[in-house]
Amino acid sequence: MFNLKSEARGFIAHGVSACAGCGMELIIRNVLDVLGSDTTIVIPPGCSALFCGFGNETGMKISAFQGNLENSAAYATGISRGYRAQGNDHTKVVAFAGDGGTLDIGLQALSGMMERGEDVLYICYDNEAYMNTGIQGSSSTPYGTSTTTTPGGKTVQKKDLLGIAIAHQIPYCASATVSHIPDLRKKVEKAKHVKGPSLLHIHCPCPTGWGFDTAKSVEVCRKGVQSGAWLLYEYENGKIRVNVKPKELLPVKEYLMLQRRFRKMSDEQVGALERAIREQYEKLLEKEE
Amino acid sequence: MAHYKMLDGNTACVEAIKMAKVKVVSAYPITPQSTIAEKLSEEVESGALDAGYIRVESEHTAMSCAVGAQLTGVRTATATASVGLALMHEVLNVASGCRVPIVMPVVNRSLASPWSLWCDHQDSIAERDSGWLQLYCENVQDIYDTMLMAYRIAENPEVLTPIMVCLDGFFLSHSMQKVLLPEQAEVDEFIGEYTVNNLKLDPEDPMVIDNLIGSDEITEMKYQQAIGFEKAHDVMLEVFEEFYQKFGRRKALVEGYRTEDAEAVVVTLGSMSGTAKYVVDQLHEQGHKVGAVKVVSFRPFPAKELRELLSGIKKVAVIDRTTGFGGEGAPMWVETKAALSDEYLVKGYIAGLAGRDIHTGTIEQVFRDILASDQAGEKPVWIDCNTEHAMNIREVNKYV
Numbered sequence: 001m002f003n004l005k006s007e008a009r010g011f012i013a014h015g016v017s018a019c020a021g022c023g024m025e026l027i028i029r030n031v032l033d034v035l036g037s038d039t040t041i042v043i044p045p046g047c048s049a050l051f052c053g054f055g056n057e058t059g060m061k062i063s064a065f066q067g068n069l070e071n072s073a074a075y076a077t078g079i080s081r082g083y084r085a086q087g088n089d090h091t092k093v094v095a096f097a098g099d100g101g102t103l104d105i106g107l108q109a110l111s112g113m114m115e116r117g118e119d120v121l122y123i124c125y126d127n128e129a130y131m132n133t134g135i136q137g138s139s140s141t142p143y144g145t146s147t148t149t150t151p152g153g154k155t156v157q158k159k160d161l162l163g164i165a166i167a168h169q170i171p172y173c174a175s176a177t178v179s180h181i182p183d184l185r186k187k188v189e190k191a192k193h194v195k196g197p198s199l200l201h202i203h204c205p206c207p208t209g210w211g212f213d214t215a216k217s218v219e220v221c222r223k224g225v226q227s228g229a230w231l232l233y234e235y236e237n238g239k240i241r242v243n244v245k246p247k248e249l250l251p252v253k254e255y256l257m258l259q260r261r262f263r264k265m266s267d268e269q270v271g272a273l274e275r276a277i278r279e280q281y282e283k284l285l286e287k288e289e
Numbered sequence: 290m291a292h293y294k295m296l297d298g299n300t301a302c303v304e305a306i307k308m309a310k311v312k313v314v315s316a317y318p319i320t321p322q323s324t325i326a327e328k329l330s331e332e333v334e335s336g337a338l339d340a341g342y343i344r345v346e347s348e349h350t351a352m353s354c355a356v357g358a359q360l361t362g363v364r365t366a367t368a369t370a371s372v373g374l375a376l377m378h379e380v381l382n383v384a385s386g387c388r389v390p391i392v393m394p395v396v397n398r399s400l401a402s403p404w405s406l407w408c409d410h411q412d413s414i415a416e417r418d419s420g421w422l423q424l425y426c427e428n429v430q431d432i433y434d435t436m437l438m439a440y441r442i443a444e445n446p447e448v449l450t451p452i453m454v455c456l457d458g459f460f461l462s463h464s465m466q467k468v469l470l471p472e473q474a475e476v477d478e479f480i481g482e483y484t485v486n487n488l489k490l491d492p493e494d495p496m497v498i499d500n501l502i503g504s505d506e507i508t509e510m511k512y513q514q515a516i517g518f519e520k521a522h523d524v525m526l527e528v529f530e531e532f533y534q535k536f537g538r539r540k541a542l543v544e545g546y547r548t549e550d551a552e553a554v555v556v557t558l559g560s561m562s563g564t565a566k567y568v569v570d571q572l573h574e575q576g577h578k579v580g581a582v583k584v585v586s587f588r589p590f591p592a593k594e595l596r597e598l599l600s601g602i603k604k605v606a607v608i609d610r611t612t613g614f615g616g617e618g619a620p621m622w623v624e625t626k627a628a629l630s631d632e633y634l635v636k637g638y639i640a641g642l643a644g645r646d647i648h649t650g651t652i653e654q655v656f657r658d659i660l661a662s663d664q665a666g667e668k669p670v671w672i673d674c675n676t677e678h679a680m681n682i683r684e685v686n687k688y689v
Contacts, residue, residue: 038492042357045501063495065360067353068379074350078315078357078365079490081341085312085363091492112346132364285649 011037013059017050021207021214023178023221024048024125028096031123034188037062038245041094042076044069044101047132048125067112067204070105072097073113076120078251084119090250092192098204099126099140103159108268113166114197119132121191122199124161125208142229143273144256148281153264157276161201166235174243177203183232183243189258190236203230211260220258227255228277231284240287252277291475291536296468296630298461301429302368302394303328304468305436307338308476309392312363312483315343315354319373320406321458322396329366340366343587348373352380352391359389359499360490360498363484364440369390370458371398372410378419384451385420385514387499387562388487390443391451392436393421397559397610398458399643407644408458410558410610414587420514422452425559429466432456437479441528446486447520455587457560459644471536479535518589525586526613542591544583545598547573553578553604553659556595556625558584561608561640561647568652579656584621592628598678604634606659608652609669610641636662636670645673 008014011032018025024047033037040063043049051059052066067075072095080093097106102124113120129147130136137147139159146153165173173196176184184202191198203224205217212220224230227248233242252274256262265273296304302325306314314333316326332338345351348369355365369377374395384391395413399405413423424439426432435454443452456462463501471479488498502510522542529540546566548554557565562583569581582593582598599605605625613619618626622637636654641647649670658670675686 037495040490040492049501052497054501055503055506058497058500060497061495063490063492065357065490066497066499066501068383071349071353071380074345074353075357076341077345077350078313078354078359079361080357081315081343081354082358082361082363082365082490085341086356086361108346109350112350115346117342118343149354255642 005034007198008061012051016059018047019203019206019208021217022047023203023205023217024127024279027125027184027202027204029106030185031096031188032062034185035092035094035192036145038090039092039094040064040079041096042067042072042079044072044106045132046098046101047127048096048098069101072106073100073109073120073122077113077116077118080119093119094121094123096123098131099124099128100130100138103140104138111164111168114165114199115168117196119195120193120197122197123202124199125202126161126205127204127209129209131206131209144269144274145261146259146264153269162233162235165199166193169238170199172234173199173201174238175201175203175230175232177230177232178205178220179218179225180232180244187234191276192235209261212258216258220255223250223255223258226250227252228281229255231281231283240284242284242288245285249278249281256273291469291471293467294470295465296429296433297463297465298426298429298432298456298510299324299385299396300328300465301433301468302436302456302580303332304470305433306366306405307332308473309364309414309437309440309480311338311340311366313341313343313354313358313365315345315358315365315367317345317349317369317373319348319352319370320395321398321462322368322370322373325368325394325396338560340469348376349380352377352384354383355391356380356387359391360387360488362483362485362491365391368394368396369413370396372401374416375400378416381416381419381421381451383499386510388449388517390449391453392439392443393451393453393456394436395453396458396462397455400432405643408460408610408646409642410455411612413453413455414611417588417620420449420450421588422518422586423455424452424586425455425584427560428563429461429464430468430538432461433468434532434536434540435472436541438528438532440480442521442524444483445520445524445537448517448524449487450514450517450521455559460560475535479532522589522591529662535665540585541594542586543594543598544585546581546583548580548582548598548602550578552578553598553606554580554602555652556582556584556605556607556621558587558610558621561610561652564647564649565652568649568656570662571649572653572656577656577660590624590628592624595625595628598627599633603632604656604659604662605629606638608638608640608647608655612639612642613669622669634659634662634665636665638672639669640672
């Protein structure tokens, strides 16, 4: 055990056991910095559970509950309703889950939470596979990605989380990424003041699972935005606004080649992904108008 | 003043939940529990119950919401049955491990497969080891009373263990009976306000609940849960006595009927217990010295009380409304057998699966068999089941 000489400035401890270069740590430090202490967070088992700590040590200074993998939205619902039933209408209840806990096993509970209009902020940090258990493919793993359960590369596209959230017509949802921190913080700030369900879908670089140098997390994510592999937009009161609009998308290859997880993609597959990305981007721009 | 009302078992649960002043309800409909989910929503809608109602999308979420809400410091309510309880299984263990004293009616129904809508105890007995107390009810008044007492037992600081109040699907859930309901003030005085005695989610006094723990700590925390079950035994006796003093109805962990000079008894659980008493009376008229024993608390199992009650009664028939596949007997038989010395003849019977009626003839058959038995046999007896050529195409036995 270390004897710390100073308190951590935010709500996350100085040192946590995330892998070097993990985007999730950057995300949660910023999220909690914006949300403040009047927050209760639900974290499922998975990478983010490290913030709950081990044994009698914790990595967070706010009230938190470590739930099960599939029911973060459900626990958050109960907590939110418990506070509201006691007249506490101010504490922000947040679920902070990965893509597996959100788009695979947790989708039903999330859908129920959004449909009922629960006063919960749901954050999905999307590192695009089951990283904590050893880089297995999820429904949020992109087309062409090699994982330990898609060794030949994934043959289908990733699920569209914001599309699912928008289909529930919730007041606010947005995508964000660690290469655009001011944008991310602005979106957390907006979500903080929403009464009802809100959702943030945050691209979370994972050097271990994606196969890149641990110093390049931000660079990889920036290339993701520039190539259109990760689109930054928000849906607010029924309207879509695209926050970053590259005039010309970079060839997706520039994003893919930085990461070993795409190494098995053929030129045809890269071309197919490129076309899908461009089509998606154009559709999004149309929706904005 | 206390007053009489005609209620079915499900409505008796709702009345008790309402009078316990829960603050958050999360319920998902499933036969035969559905009217609990419906009536609770009506009570919230009308304002009779000042609570939030979460129209959840599954039983898994129902239990998760109850755990989350109760951790903030309010009493919650949910209810389920059958496969709904099975779906909750994962979260049942979270509720008990986090010492969240939720009170939940379980409307007993068979587990798929094959599908059945009707009563047996497979659903709740399958949750034997999920860390919940389990009380079984005999009639509708018993359901109401047990629910009230359940809050006191589960929430006791020395117990802090969630509790299932089990009522037989349709036999009790949909059976209208006359129930004496106390006044709200009396219930308030008996149950009291909900106070958190352990883990609490509170942004002003932050706590991280339920993180990853090492095996040493977990062993000791599990031992603490075991102590909770031991304490529950004593607390139940206190609460039963207090309830008797206040409301005049007596309850015990295990109840004997005409056991004083009995040569043989039948051990039962749930609604079949009333039938067993009726048959005992009939057989007494025919000169048979028989008695009935109703197990009220399956968890904790009242082995000591059962031993005392059965002292000197050498023939003990145990009826299980579950199968206990692959064991030497079904769960109730196993518990009873373990509680008694080898001098007792403890014979297991399996009956009443998937709503098959445990009628007077069933109980009578059990008594005649045990009275004529010198040995327990190696396997439980499947009542009214055609066990010959079991794997051939044949006519299924029908009870009359």
